[in-house]
Amino acid sequence: MRFPLALCVAVALQAQSLPRYVGSLACQGCHPRQFATQSATAHAGALFRAKEHPLAAALPLGQTLLRKPGYQLTLSKRETGLESTLRNATQVMELPLDWAFGAGRQAITFVSRVNPDWYVEHYATWYAAPNAWGATPGQDALQPGDIAQAAGLLYKTTNPENGIDGCFACHSTGPLAFGPANEIQPREPGVRCEACHGPGSQHTNRPTPTNIGNPARRNAAQINEFCGQCHRPPAAGGNVTDWNYAWNVRHQPVYLSQAACFRKSDGKLYCLTCHRPHEPSLDSKVVVDYNSRCRACHAASLRPPAATCQTNCIDCHMPRVSPQANLSFTNHWIGIYRAGAKLRP
Ligand code: HEC
Ligand code: HEC
Ligand code: HEC
Ligand code: HEC
Ligand code: HEC
Ligand code: HEC
Ligand code: HEC
Structure with missing residues (x-):
């Protein structure tokens, strides 16, 4: 089977010219004002690696949160990052905190990868108004059957209805990528330039007012x-x-x-x-x-x-x-x- 040469060239050109996501740093040089102020918004802070959240150092670590029946939860700082420790009379469970959702205007909720198929939304959410830990919205009403359930709520990695990928999609910019072990890799954490303006490679290469979304x-x-x-x-x-x-x-x-x-x-x-x-x-x-x-x-x-x-x-x-x-x-x-x-x- 042979394709006409002209068609091949047309397909190749089209693939080349599809705009790609380039990240907000690529916009900074030409639009310094928008970059500076946008970086300070809750949009920009909607998602961080937990240890990189600007408020990570100010969180009331060490404060204990109780969960019925008989669980005690504390968060602490380790060399590797933030970690939660959950214990009851007989068991202890430790979990690293991978991701922090929420700029912290009202609250920050933590999410961690469990295995290729599952993520957990931690039970402990930090609330800004009291500067204290409390139950993550929706989790207070749940009755944990064991220590793993007490740690938080499990979400499928991907699921069109209720996968954790949905959380990442709204709190980051560009389509999500997945690592070799199905770990979610946002193109750019937070709601940044291209979440509203669309992929910017064509515009950054040769800027015109019309080759970028507005x-x-x-x-x-x-x-x-x-x-x-x-x-x-x-x-x-x-x-x-x-x-x-x-x-x-x-x-x-x-x-x-x-x-x-x-x-x-x-x-x-x-x-x-x-x-x-x-x-x-x-x-x-x-x-x-x-x-x-x-x-x-x-x-x-x-x-x-x-x-x-x-x-x-x-x-x-x-x-x-x-x-x-x-x-x-x-x-x-x-x-x-x-x-x-x-x-x-
Ligand atoms: C090399 C410089 C350069 C880079 C890099 C650049 N821009 Fe622009 N941008 C321009 C110029 C020049 C204009 C047109 C200004 C005008 O004519 O008023 C423009 C216009 C715009 C507009 C207005 C479009 C309209 O409707 O009039 C938006 C939105 C925009 N840029 C967003 C971005 C985003 C997002 C990025 C990063 C992905 C980016 N720009 C990167 C130079 C740049
Ligand atoms: C890609 C998803 C996304 C899009 C698109 C988006 N937002 Fe948001 N927005 C968020 C998220 C997530 C937050 C919560 C940020 C936080 O507090 O962590 C937020 C917070 C806000 C806030 C409160 C915080 C602040 O900055 O004052 C306002 C206001 C807001 N958005 C307005 C808008 C408007 C207006 C648009 C359309 C032009 C828009 N958003 C488009 C996801 C989005
Ligand atoms: C008539 C003015 C007005 C319009 C139009 C408006 N907002 Fe708001 N918005 C407000 C006010 C006032 C607040 C509260 C501000 C404060 O607490 O300082 C607010 C707060 C918010 C918040 C923070 C969370 C909350 O509910 O308090 C978000 C997010 C938001 N607006 C998104 C939007 C989006 C998206 C649109 C368009 C659909 C929109 N707003 C249109 C006036 C407006
Ligand atoms: C203390 C509460 C309060 C504040 C503050 C307030 N309003 Fe009102 N407003 C009301 C009430 C109650 C009514 C309906 C009662 C009436 O018609 O007298 C009303 C009615 C209105 C109406 C409808 C009038 C009509 O013809 O029926 C408009 C428009 C309005 N307000 C706009 C505003 C604007 C703009 C501001 C800020 C400058 C404002 N209000 C501040 C309480 C308030
Ligand atoms: C459909 C898009 C969408 C999805 C899915 C989503 N969020 Fe959000 N999230 C938002 C928006 C928009 C806001 C801003 C809310 C506001 O202020 O009105 C927000 C705010 C937040 C906040 C700040 C506190 C608050 O409630 O305002 C946290 C924490 C948060 N989301 C965590 C999560 C987690 C965890 C998930 C998945 C279980 C998730 N979000 C799924 C859009 C989304
Ligand atoms: C929440 C959505 C949103 C995000 C995030 C966002 N923009 Fe915009 N941007 C807009 C909207 C809406 C306009 C049109 C504003 C108007 O005309 O009132 C705009 C307009 C612009 C313009 C035209 C000039 C101006 O200021 O009106 C430039 C340039 C621009 N944006 C660059 C950026 C860059 C660079 C970033 C990232 C640092 C960014 N934007 C992030 C929504 C967004
Ligand atoms: C873009 C123009 C516009 C803006 C901005 C605007 N309004 Fe209105 N508002 C209207 C119109 C038009 C009506 C309907 C008038 C009528 O029924 O004759 C209305 C109706 C109202 C009413 C009566 C509501 C009812 O159900 O009868 C109130 C109260 C009101 N506005 C308050 C406000 C307040 C407070 C703000 C600012 C937060 C605001 N408006 C901003 C255009 C506007």
Whole structure:
């Protein structure tokens, strides 16, 4: 069987010209400003090797966490890195901490490889508010049958529904690679440039404004979907969200899509109205900034605020919801909430 030469050349050219992921360091030289501020965001810190987490040295190691029935968990620092020690009356189990998920704005959860097929999400999560260890979300309700189960929750290495590869995919940049023993190797830990701009090899070789992706070219609903890849998109075809389930509030695109501000503003309200993509956005210094963003639309001509609306707009119209102790999320369904009701306006 012979292929025409022209076809072979075309295929070869196409393979050559498919853009590859090159990593954020390749963008630094030409875009130093975006690089510097983006590196300080929670996005950039969403995933680290555990011992490389910037907060690793500040964690309250040595503090003991109890788990029923009769387990004691402590974390400690060894030459090789961080390690957890779990003991009960008769047994001891030691596990290295491989990966740290979460920049630490609210919490850090640890994940380790067990064997080629399984990873474990550790029982102990560090919570920023109390600076203390607590149960990882969802694990408190589980009853461990043995010491291995007490260490944490097992996840398949890969599984389209609930594999640990899903955690890595949302907390890193580019497609995942797998080592010889099926160990997950993120291209680049954390949510960095190419998570939002796409693979950058063509652009870094010969930069033009059009050979790199830019979410700003999408419309409001598409940006909602785009950020929703990781923050969860509004449900397609109908409303399947349980508005009484407090954990769902963390799916900001779903909630924003319900707000009258979003639905009735002809595509002028989207994630980037309030969040700057390259800057740490959750900072008390910017509260005034949110007020000015609300007022940009709610001036005299469009539903001016009521007489009660004197202080921070978000305190009343975007209430914070706490689905469990030490974690809270902002309700992006902007609206008028009755006193005490925070889940839906
Ligand atoms: C060799 C220098 C260089 C490198 C390396 C580089 N860029 Fe650029 N980038 C440019 C230039 C030049 C422009 C066009 C600026 C203009 O015309 O306004 C640009 C524009 C952009 C734009 C705006 C596109 C638009 O819609 O207008 C984005 C986004 C971007 N770069 C992202 C990246 C990312 C991500 C990386 C790393 C993967 C990167 N750049 C690496 C030089 C570079
Ligand atoms: C590849 C997945 C991914 C994409 C795409 C993504 N995010 Fe995130 N985002 C995350 C993760 C993971 C965190 C949690 C970081 C942490 O605290 O560890 C986060 C945190 C945030 C935060 C809170 C922390 C901060 O920096 O203030 C905001 C705001 C945010 N994202 C907005 C956006 C917006 C807006 C977009 C779309 C332009 C977007 N994200 C796209 C994964 C993503
Ligand atoms: C669909 C994408 C996605 C998957 C899958 C995912 N995360 Fe996240 N994760 C996020 C986003 C987005 C945030 C930011 C949450 C926010 O602040 O709204 C986040 C935040 C976190 C945080 C910071 C604390 C918090 O709750 O805000 C930790 C820790 C974390 N994730 C661990 C994990 C672990 C462990 C897994 C797998 C068991 C996982 N994540 C799976 C997207 C994801
Ligand atoms: C969370 C998604 C996200 C990440 C991560 C991200 N960007 Fe962007 N970037 C955007 C969005 C959205 C815009 C469009 C901003 C606008 O027009 O309002 C943008 C715009 C740009 C531009 C055009 C000029 C400007 O500042 O608006 C450049 C250059 C750029 N990004 C480079 C980078 C580099 C370099 C990194 C990594 C250090 C990076 N971006 C990481 C979402 C992201
Ligand atoms: C892009 C423009 C825009 C921005 C920005 C905006 N809104 Fe709105 N908002 C609207 C529109 C349009 C409506 C619907 C007006 C109507 O029904 O006549 C609305 C409705 C409302 C309502 C009434 C809700 C209801 O269900 O009837 C409240 C409260 C509100 N906005 C508060 C806010 C607050 C607080 C902010 C800032 C966090 C904000 N808005 C930002 C455009 C905007
Ligand atoms: C009208 C303004 C506004 C818009 C639009 C908006 N946000 Fe937010 N967002 C906020 C405010 C206010 C906070 C809380 C800030 C704080 O606590 O300092 C927040 C917080 C967050 C957080 C941190 C976790 C949490 O829930 O508190 C994430 C993640 C986030 N937003 C993602 C998004 C995404 C994704 C979009 C687009 C679907 C979006 N936001 C659109 C105002 C907005
Ligand atoms: C102390 C809580 C509180 C704060 C802070 C607050 N609001 Fe309100 N807002 C309310 C209540 C309650 C209503 C509905 C009661 C009414 O109509 O008098 C309302 C109504 C509104 C409406 C709808 C008005 C209408 O015609 O029905 C808009 C728009 C609005 N607020 C915007 C804002 C903006 C913008 C800010 C920040 C500058 C803000 N609010 C701050 C409590 C608050």
